[in-house]
Amino acid sequence: MPAVEVSHVFKSYRDKVAVDDLSFFVSRNEVFGLIGPNGAGKTTTIRMMMDIVKPDSGTVKILGEKLSEANKHRLGYLPEERGLYRKLTVMDSIVYLASLKGMDERLAEQRANELLSETGMLTHSRKRIEELSKGMGQIIQFIITIIHNPELIVMDEPFSGLDPVNTEILKKMLINLRNQGKAVILSTHQMNQVEELCDRILMIDGGHAVLYGRLSEIKAKYRSNSVIIDFNGELGQIAGVIEKRTTKNYVELVLEEDATPRQVLEQLVSAGIVINRFEVATPSLNEIFVKVAGKNHE
Amino acid sequence: MNRVLLIFKHEFRQTVGRTGFIILTIVPPLVALLAIGVSHAISGISEPPAEATGIGYVDEAGGFEQFTTQGNLDFIPFDTPEAATQALVDKDIGEYFVIPEDFVSTGLIRRYTTQRELMPPAATTTAIKNFISSNLLSGKVPETTVTRVEEPLTLVTITLTATGAVAPEQGGPGNLVIPIIVGVMLAVSLTFSSSYLLQGLAAEKENRLMEILLSSVSTRQLVTGKVMGIGSAGLIQVAIWVATVPPLLKLASSSVGGFFSTIQIPPGLISLAILYFVLGYLLFAVLSIGIAAVSTSVREGQTLASIFTLWVIAPFWIWSLIMLAPNSPAWVVLSIFPFSAPVMVMLRLGLTGVPTWQLAASIAVLVLCIIGGLMLAAKLLRTYVLMYGKRPSFGEIMRNLRSG
Structure with a gap:
């Protein structure tokens, strides 16, 4: 049973269609990337999953059932627009919001201490939220999202405002959650984080799904017929190569349609060129994103 | 625990824990208590003096010789305004007034004092009025009529219910x-x-x-x-x-x-x-x-x-x-x-x-x-x-x- 099943969902606000016939699923034990340009419909999609916004049509099933007050505690949600009670202490904030997720207050305090310790925030537990830096506040929000051991975790831009050290801590915690069998949905504009963490992705643009599937398969689909080489010596003429693009650290060879990387490699070896690096060029997710989003906005 | 109750508990605690709420709750009764204490103290201080105070007068109209004691006030006659002024300057009297010759037709009385006042004290005004009316009416009407002229009525209103009973x-x-x-x-x-x-x-x-x-x-x-x-x-x-x-x-x-x-x-x-x-x-x-x-x-x-x-x-x-x-x-x-x-x-x-x-x-x-x-x-x-x-x-x- 998938953790999330969204089926033919449609949502509009007065004169604007936010989500248009969108369908996808998210499995347990995976990190699922939800990406798309600004205004693509990501936040509306997430809010429909969280039952904060009702879809005009279509169905959303969370953990096999329609989301209601009775099963909201099975979810952890970190929205993009987020904050905390500024006058409350760190511990009181965590315990109160965990209790709204159905946790016993004493258990919540015990678990909060463990997570604060894991993130290096234990010494701040009695401070007021307004005394914390933005990054520290982000960590507290992350802790609040996962403290009640949810089966599905939805995070919208979880790394914004975090320094590299804290980003690494949270990434490790996310991977651990995935390895514990939980489904994690990660919405972000940071494509390097998606490439690093996500197993599958969904790219939305104009409310439609424009990319959907395993990250490796999508990258393979958008692979161009070219190779990247770093070498010592003179390249000379190579059969099957139609263009050489020279950069500071490597040269990209664009191949003819029926030429293969293997044929090029054999020619280079037989020509006695010392090869330090040879790889089939695959576009980064960022390049794919720009290409797809750009095409849709032309 | 029910989520509504959790939110109720949180909001109640947050509200009653506010400094502003605590101050607002306890200050009004404390202020009232303080006001009672202060009024009690002031009422003790401001008891009217037991000894009589002298007020001079010059009777130019004639016939104002009786009833010279009105409550705690004594009315002391002087022959001329100059003599009364000297007594006022010498602090023998606190003030004096002159009843002019044509008083009965004009009703005008001039009052002299060394104090700056917004208006004459009510007790003094009442005492002078009673002194004048008592002297004017003495021997002409019964004493009870004089009293009614000085204190015409005490109005007591009794509210009745719709059935006519006392509410x-x-x-x-x-x-x-x-x-x-x-x-x-x-x-x-x-x-x-x-x-x-x-x-x-x-x-x-x-x-x-x-x-x-x-x-x-x-x-x-x-x-x-x-x-x-x-x-x-x-x-x-x-x-x-x-x-x-x-x-x-x-x-x-x-x-x-x-x-x-x-x-x-x-x-x-x-x-x-x-x-x-x-x-x-x-x-x-x-x-x-x-x-x-x-x-x-x-x-x-x-x-x-x-x-x-x-x-x-x-x-x-x-x-x-x-x-x-x-x-x-x-x-x-x-x-x-x-x-x-x-x-x-x-x-x-x-x-x-x-x-x-x-x-x-x-x-x-x-x-x-x-x-x-x-x-x-x-x-x-x-x-x-x-x-x-x-x-x-x-x-x-x-x-x-x-x-x-």
């Missing part, structure tokens, strides 16, 4: 005090309680907490918990104030006496005060929810809310006019108008009996406005609570409400 509550200034105090308490408590609710909701929207909360609870649970939690804190505040009134009144009556001993609590006032607090609070609560939903910040919300909370204190601005004609149709309308009703009814209860039909109409309108307001506020909250940055225009809000 248990006889009105008077002593009856006004408690309704005014309760009216002030209601105004303060309604304003602050609804302001706490508005601040809480608007801050949760401004601080971007709303979406986190709504991923755990529904808007209905959130709003119910908040309204109950903050309302209970406000009710406890009103209950503490109301509970301190009888003992403070008893203390004031026994230690200061006088006017305080005439103070009465109109029947039904306490139960009506509690009822009007609950209904008034619920009305302002639904209003606060709607305002918080469309506001982008706490400050903007408070500015919008002040348009409505001004009506709570409006009856105090026109208090003197209400006293002149407590049953004027204008005040009847303000007793039924939901935003001014709680305080207006309290104030009128001290002046006159508010007819049952007006109380029923006032309560019915409040209940209807609460139900209607709740439906509108819930719709506004669902539509605008997650919209940040820009406040919707009035036209846009109306279009959204109409479109269902």
Whole structure:
């Protein structure tokens, strides 16, 4: 049973269609990337999953059932627009919001201490939220999202405002959650984080799904017929190569349609060129994103 | 634990833990206690002096020789104004007056004193009047007639019920005090309680907490918990104030006496005060929810809310006019108008009996406005609570409400 099943969902606000016939699923034990340009419909999609916004049509099933007050505690949600009670202490904030997720207050305090310790925030537990830096506040929000051991975790831009050290801590915690069998949905504009963490992705643009599937398969689909080489010596003429693009650290060879990387490699070896690096060029997710989003906005 | 109860507990704790709430709850009874102490002390200091004070007079008209002692004042005759002035300068007398030759036809008396005064002391004026009337009428009319001329009447009004029986509550200034105090308490408590609710909701929207909360609870649970939690804190505040009134009144009556001993609590006032607090609070609560939903910040919300909370204190601005004609149709309308009703009814209860039909109409309108307001506020909250940055225009809000 998938953790999330969204089926033919449609949502509009007065004169604007936010989500248009969108369908996808998210499995347990995976990190699922939800990406798309600004205004693509990501936040509306997430809010429909969280039952904060009702879809005009279509169905959303969370953990096999329609989301209601009775099963909201099975979810952890970190929205993009987020904050905390500024006058409350760190511990009181965590315990109160965990209790709204159905946790016993004493258990919540015990678990909060463990997570604060894991993130290096234990010494701040009695401070007021307004005394914390933005990054520290982000960590507290992350802790609040996962403290009640949810089966599905939805995070919208979880790394914004975090320094590299804290980003690494949270990434490790996310991977651990995935390895514990939980489904994690990660919405972000940071494509390097998606490439690093996500197993599958969904790219939305104009409310439609424009990319959907395993990250490796999508990258393979958008692979161009070219190779990247770093070498010592003179390249000379190579059969099957139609263009050489020279950069500071490597040269990209664009191949003819029926030429293969293997044929090029054999020619280079037989020509006695010392090869330090040879790889089939695959576009980064960022390049794919720009290409797809750009095409849709032309 | 039920989520509504969790929110109730959180909001109640947060509200009663506020320094402002604690100060506001304990200060009024303490101020009243202090005022009783001060009045007791002052009344002890300002006892009238036992010894007689001398007032000089020059009788140019003739015939004013008797009744020269009026209460604690002695009237000392002088032959000429110069002699009286010298005695005044020598501080033998405190002041003097001259009865001119043509007094009977003009009624004019000149008074001389070394003190700067806004007007003559009432006791002095009364003593001179009695001295003059006693001398003018002596031997011409019976003594009792002289007394009636000096003190023509003591008006005692007895209020009867519709059946002609003597009403248990006889009105008077002593009856006004408690309704005014309760009216002030209601105004303060309604304003602050609804302001706490508005601040809480608007801050949760401004601080971007709303979406986190709504991923755990529904808007209905959130709003119910908040309204109950903050309302209970406000009710406890009103209950503490109301509970301190009888003992403070008893203390004031026994230690200061006088006017305080005439103070009465109109029947039904306490139960009506509690009822009007609950209904008034619920009305302002639904209003606060709607305002918080469309506001982008706490400050903007408070500015919008002040348009409505001004009506709570409006009856105090026109208090003197209400006293002149407590049953004027204008005040009847303000007793039924939901935003001014709680305080207006309290104030009128001290002046006159508010007819049952007006109380029923006032309560019915409040209940209807609460139900209607709740439906509108819930719709506004669902539509605008997650919209940040820009406040919707009035036209846009109306279009959204109409479109269902």
